[in-house]
Amino acid sequence: MYSTFVFDARGRQLGKGTATKGRVYAPGVVADLDGDGTTEIVVGGNEGTVAAYRLRGGALQTAWTASTASGGQAPEARGMAAADLDGDGRTEVVVTTTNTASDGAQVFVFDAEGDLYRPAGAGPGAWPRYNASDRGFNGQGNQGYGAYGLNVGIGNLDDDPQMEIVVTFDNHQINVFNHDGTSVLASPWFTNRQSAFAGRRMGWGQFIRWLSPVVERNHHHLHRGPWPHPRRQTWLQWTASPPSVADLNRDGRNEVIGLPNTERKEPYETQAYAFMVLDGAHGDGSRSARRHPGFVNPPLSRKPAVRGSGDWYPPSGIPAPTVVDITGDARPEIVASVPDGAVYAVGPTGRKLWRFDYARGGRRTFASEVVAADLNRDGRAVAQRRAAHCAVRRREAPPRDPHPPPGHQRERHRHSRRPVHRRHRRRRETGDRAHLIRPRPGRVPRSGFGGELPAVADRTRWAVAFRSRTRNRAVGTRR
Numbered sequence: 489m490y491s492t493f494v495f496d497a498r499g500r501q502l503g504k505g506t507a508t509k510g511r512v513y514a515p516g517v518v519a520d521l522d523g524d525g526t527t528e529i530v531v532g533g534n535e536g537t538v539a540a541y542r543l544r545g546g547a548l549q550t551a552w553t554a555s556t557a558s559g560g561q562a563p564e565a566r567g568m569a570a571a572d573l574d575g576d577g578r579t580e581v582v583v584t585t586t587n588t589a590s591d592g593a594q595v596f597v598f599d600a601e602g603d604l605y606r607p608a609g610a611g612p613g614a615w616p617r618y619n620a621s622d623r624g625f626n627g628q629g630n631q632g633y634g635a636y637g638l639n640v641g642i643g644n645l646d647d648d649p650q651m652e653i654v655v656t657f658d659n660h661q662i663n664v665f666n667h668d669g670t671s672v673l674a675s676p677w678f679t680n681r682q683s684a685f686a687g688r689r690m691g692w693g694q695f696i697r698w699l700s701p702v703v704e705r706n707h708h709h710l711h712r713g714p715w716p717h718p719r720r721q722t723w724l725q726w727t728a729s730p731p732s733v734a735d736l737n738r739d740g741r742n743e744v745i746g747l748p749n750t751e752r753k754e755p756y757e758t759q760a761y762a763f764m765v766l767d768g769a770h771g772d773g774s775r776s777a778r779r780h781p782g783f784v785n786p787p788l789s790r791k792p793a794v795r796g797s798g799d800w801y802p803p804s805g806i807p808a809p810t811v812v813d814i815t816g817d818a819r820p821e822i823v824a825s826v827p828d829g830a831v832y833a834v835g836p837t838g839r840k841l842w843r844f845d846y847a848r849g850g851r852r853t854f855a856s857e858v859v860a861a862d863l864n865r866d867g868r869a870v871a872q873r874r875a876a877h878c879a880v881r882r883r884e885a886p887p888r889d890p891h892p893p894p895g896h897q898r899e900r901h902r903h904s905r906r907p908v909h910r911r912h913r914r915r916r917e918t919g920d921r922a923h924l925i926r927p928r929p930g931r932v933p934r935s936g937f938g939g940e941l942p943a944v945a946d947r948t949r950w951a952v953a954f955r956s957r958t959r960n961r962a963v964g965t966r967r
């Protein structure tokens with residue numbers, strides 16, 4: 489069983505919590521949920537368990553527990569995010585689970601007391617989702633399946649002041665929920681091609697995204713040509729793709745950013761990871777779920793190692809996008825480590841800025857998400873690409889000489905043995921460390937859950953440094 493520990497600044501243990509069962513997969517939420525001045529810690533475990541702790545009286549006390557059991561399953565919590573969804577000063581906590589039951593729910597929202605969140609004006613059944621009221625949504629109905637890999641982000645994606653919740657599922661879909669649990673409609677440009685619901689509008693989570701904009705146009709808009717299939721076309725799989733919310737073009741409207749893996753063949757084989765940006769549902773919703781300018785043909789990573797079934801270790805990484813301005817032009821870049829062995833930076837117009845090879849030839853490899861900070865406190869969020877540090881855990885490609893003379897590794901490249909230039913050396917020296925730095929509000933957009941920047945980052949206090957904790961492969965059952 490996993491426990492939750494709290495240590496002080498000197499490393500002395502202050503408390504230990506054991507109210508969850510089994511593993512704790514998703515990074516917890518650390519926030520003053522109810523605004524009483526005491527920070528809560530919320531963690532999720534197996535068997536449907538969720539627990540909130542408070543440090544009080546020299547011990548970690550359980551503030552509340554909650555359950556994510558539904559549809560006859562008591563699943564594992566694999567994703568957590570938190571925000572004040574309705575702006576009342578109290579923070580809500582979103583938990584996503586691996587539930588695969590046809591009548592099960594994957595997305596739970598709890599209020600500051602651990603009760604299911606019930607926004608003003610909504611009925612008692614607002615959460616969890618999907619629920620019975622989703623069955624007939626747009627005729628076709630809404631259905632979730634297995635949220636395996638840190639699948640949730642929060643941000644404002646339309647004109648109402650409440651936050652929306654973005655969730656990705658193992659059924660290849662990405663949905664946007666309003667805070668009252670209802671689903672957000674995609675642009676009327678997307679229409680249903682199924683004969684029973686032909687021409688009807690669709691929600692974000694009611695259709696599969698294909699890599700090619702031409703395929704989507706033919707299939708979801710013109711309804712012409714043969715139906716696409718991964719044997720012939722490449723689709724986007726979001727099962728382990730944490731969505732982020734940010735305003736890339738600084739027009740005051742947020743976009744959804746994610747790195748789905750692109751799949752083809754049967755069994756499905758990942759061809760690359762796509763830097764995909766989708767517009768929000770602002771205004772008349774005509775841009776909702778459509779590809780953001782610059783990302784119509786999304787930048788792609790290289791092809792990662794093909795992993796056979798049962799080949800779980802070392803695990804494949806979860807490509808969580810860190811959205812942060814690293815060039816100093818006030819428009820954020822997308823920085824992400826991809827299981828092809830590299831960290832990528834992609835600009836807000838869809839241009840690949842750089843690729844840093846962290847695996848150095850290792851094929852089956854992974855890295856955590858990128859943590860970006862202004863390490864040298866020069867007032868710029870991250871002035872240079874060298875400052876986008878990455879906590880890398882290499883499991884393959886060990887140094888050729890495991891016992892080099894002291895200082896030798898820093899002077900020569902581990903593989904080529906060529907002298908390492910100063911710039912590269914500096915990057916390498918920080919490459920194996922995790923930098924856990926509290927950003928200064930308003931200056932450094934944070935990179936954690938629901939990474940809307942900077943408004944949400946300023947307003948909320950939960951501090952999760954590593955969204956992408958890659959201790960296990962996040963992909964479970966494939967449909």
Ligand SMILES: [Ca+2]
Nearest residue numbers: 520522524526
């Ligand atoms: Ca509190």
Ligand SMILES: [Ca+2]
Nearest residue numbers: 572573574578
């Ligand atoms: Ca609230």
Ligand SMILES: [Ca+2]
Nearest residue numbers: 645646648650
């Ligand atoms: Ca909203």
Ligand SMILES: [Ca+2]
Nearest residue numbers: 735737739741
């Ligand atoms: Ca925007």
